[in-house]
Amino acid sequence: MAKQADAIWSGSIGRAAFVGAFIVFGGAWQCAMAQPSGADGTDFLYRVQQGDTLISLADRYMDGVEGWRLLQQRNRVANPYRLQPGLLLRIPFDRIPVVPATAHVVFARDAITEGKPLQAGMKLAEDAQIDTGDKGAVTLAFDDGTRVTVPPGSRVALSRVRAFARAGLIDVRVQVKQGETESSVSPKKTGVGRYEISTPALVTGVRGTRFRVQASDSASTSSVLEGEVAAKAGRQSQAIKAGFGVQASGGRLKRATLPAAPRLDAIPELVQTPCFRATWQPVKGAVGYRAAVARDAALTELSAYQSAKTPGANLCGDEDGDYTLVVQSIDALGLTSKSATRPFTVRLHPEAPYTIQPANGKTYRSGEVAFAWAVVSDARSYDMEIAGAQTFASPVVRQHGQDVRVSKPLDTGTWWWRVRSVAADGKTGPWSDALRFRVLDIPPDAVPTAGVDAGNDGKLHAHWSALAPELAASGARTRVQLASEPTFATPIADIVSEGTEAAIAQPPAGVYYIRTGVDLGDAPSVVYAKPQRIDVGAFVGDSRHSPVQSGGGNLLLND
Structure with missing residues (x-):
């Protein structure tokens, strides 16, 4: 036609x-x-x-x-x-002749109308007011399929919503x-x-x-x-x-x-971290850029949106699924380019557990070495591996089970270990970062050496996956919190770290929750992962001063 x-x-x-x-x-x-x-x-x-x-x-x-x-x-x-x-x-x-019509909400996130939250499936009539706030978005559909998307930072009014009575046109x-x-x-x-x-x-x-x-x-x-x-x-x-x-x-x-649309640099097809940094080539004449993450390439279901003066943006989220990265350039007049798009898949759950012990870079006595990690709410079981090389090409231990603390006999040498969560349907999450530790043949009656049996240093050692280098280079840091309740209303510890480990004074025996988030420099913008549970108890030593678990099988940390 x-x-x-x-x-x-x-x-x-x-x-x-x-x-x-x-x-x-x-x-x-x-x-x-x-x-x-x-x-x-x-x-x-x-x-x-x-x-x-x-x-x-x-x-x-x-x-x-x-x-x-x-x-x-x-x-x-x-x-x-x-x-x-x-x-x-x-x-x-x-x-x-016209008849009253309605606008159908097909997508809404953190947007309001007349002080009430907007939700998908709602119908809005004439004179409705919409406010998306700093982080909200909404997409409306009319009877002929016309759609209008309202991104963050917008206030709009539906001043007329009607349809031709006989022809069905809007x-x-x-x-x-x-x-x-x-x-x-x-x-x-x-x-x-x-x-x-x-x-x-x-x-x-x-x-x-x-x-x-x-x-x-x-x-x-x-x-x-x-x-x-x-x-x-x-x-x-x-x-x-x-x-x-x-x-x-x-x-x-x-x-x-x-302005010309940006040329996107390579981004991972599979994202397994809560945040990642997207970059693109500078556009001649552009004074800024806008980056969005949407459920569809049409950009009608926004899940993230931000503006940047430089060709890059930190994008964060916590829901698994298929997404599209959409980037536009902006010129001095405020005109925007066509969208550059790139699809990617997010798979965060079940999350990698926070590893507790052995602590990274520490030394332990030979014999039974205790391995412990936090409880992940989405996990039914866990895979744990121990290897003599960081590649894990030939692990000496491969274990699958529901326990979050196990003991394994290890000879002297340098070892690496890692753990991942397994959902009820068998879906596996990402591996934790590989942690390196040493095992030495130290007699039981030897005078303790600094750095040996790190689990007995009175600290709770928590490890998490490292930020992507380009994300850390942009100024992002990891924020870690420990609390006695899952709401984190009054954290016991609240630390901003440039690394992958926090050594926190060990709290009294009890149930605690730990979570990490990506800190982009603004506290309200911290994107936290789901909390994981730690049951802090006590160990007693055997004749070799190796830890022996007491209690009902939950995670117990050394005093």
């Missing part, structure tokens, strides 16, 4: 609040089923198809078949029964008071009745296209990703095609090419 652009603009907006510019997006699609072509001021536009008559169109769209007489007069049609295919007819909106106006929207209009290419996005300086009327509108205190912008526009500000008028955009400020328009 052929695609034909109709660049149409109206010199009169009809409402004093919307001054400065009026843009109508073109790109109406020729379709055998229907040819609704959007709005132009106070008129609905329809492109005539073979077999159409004024009577049939009046019956389909207007408040009665007698409306054909008005159509004939308004459009100067000689023969109401013989219409030239391709003719663009104007139908007054005040003669098109009649929607969205007011952007602050922030941004991205719309995909009439994705099924069946045409649109009226769909407008307005800011205090800009009105965007749309027909079958994709675009972004942004409002700030000083200016408004529209970046055209698909379709074609005609723009007017004062006496200025310009034709704007896809790949270009306009800035409206002080009643004037500035037209410019959209």
Whole structure:
């Protein structure tokens, strides 16, 4: 089917609040089923198809078949029964009956309406107000499949949500008071009745296209990703095609090419850490970038969103699944590029346990060496390996079981060990970092040597997986907390570490919880992993001063 652009603009907006510019997006699609072509001021536009008559169109769209007489007069049609295919007819909106409609919430995260949280499945009526706050997002869908995504930092109002009573086309106006929207209009290419996005300086009327509108205190912008526009500000008028955009400020328009999309550097296909750093090549002329993580490439289900002045962003989350990284560049006018995308998969659960002992780099007496780690809530069992090389090519111990403390006889030498969680369905999580320790043949009656039997130094040694080097290089650190209750309301210890280990004064016997988070330099932004449980008890020594477990099989740490 052929695609034909109709660049149409109206010199009169009809409402004093919307001054400065009026843009109508073109790109109406020729379709055998229907040819609704959007709005132009106070008129609905329809492109005539073979077999159409004024009577049939009046019956389909207007408040009665007698409306054909008005159509004939308004459009100067000689023969109401013989219409030239391709003719663009104007139908007054005040003669098109409409009925109330609703916007369907298809995705919502940390967004509110009238002080109430938005949730997927809700329906919003006309005059609804939406606030996404600093970290929220929402995507709305209308009856014809049109979707509008409202990212973080935005306040919008649904000033009109209706539908043509007889044709089922939408009649929607969205007011952007602050922030941004991205719309995909009439994705099924069946045409649109009226769909407008307005800011205090800009009105965007749309027909079958994709675009972004942004409002700030000083200016408004529209970046055209698909379709074609005609723009007017004062006496200025310009034709704007896809790949270009306009800035409206002080009643004037500035037209410019959209900045190039960033070229994303390699990112891991499988992510097994709560945070990772995404980087991309600098874009000439860009003054900033926006990075988002979404459930879909269309960026309608945002799970993270941030702006950056440099070509990189730290992205964090705690839910397994398939995601798309979406990055846009921003120029000095505030216009945004097409999106660069990269899919990736997150698999964090079941999480690697925090390892307790043997502690990394410590020395232990030969004989029975105790291995201990925290309890992971998502784990049914654990895999533990001990090897003489960091590659674990030929482990000397491979154990699968539910215990979180085991003892193994080891000869003198240098060893590495690691552990991972196994879910009830057999799914395995990532391995913990490999920890290196030494075993020496020290007689039981020998004078203790510094660094030997580190488990008896009165400290709780907790180890966690290292941050990715590029994440640490950006300034990220690990925050570790120990508490006696899972809410962490009053942590016993709260430490920011540049490494992978914390030595905490051992608390009295009891049940404790430990968690780590990625600290990006702002306490509210710390992304914590799920807490893991530690049962602190006591060991008694045997004749070789090796620890012997007492209690009911839970994790017991040396005094």
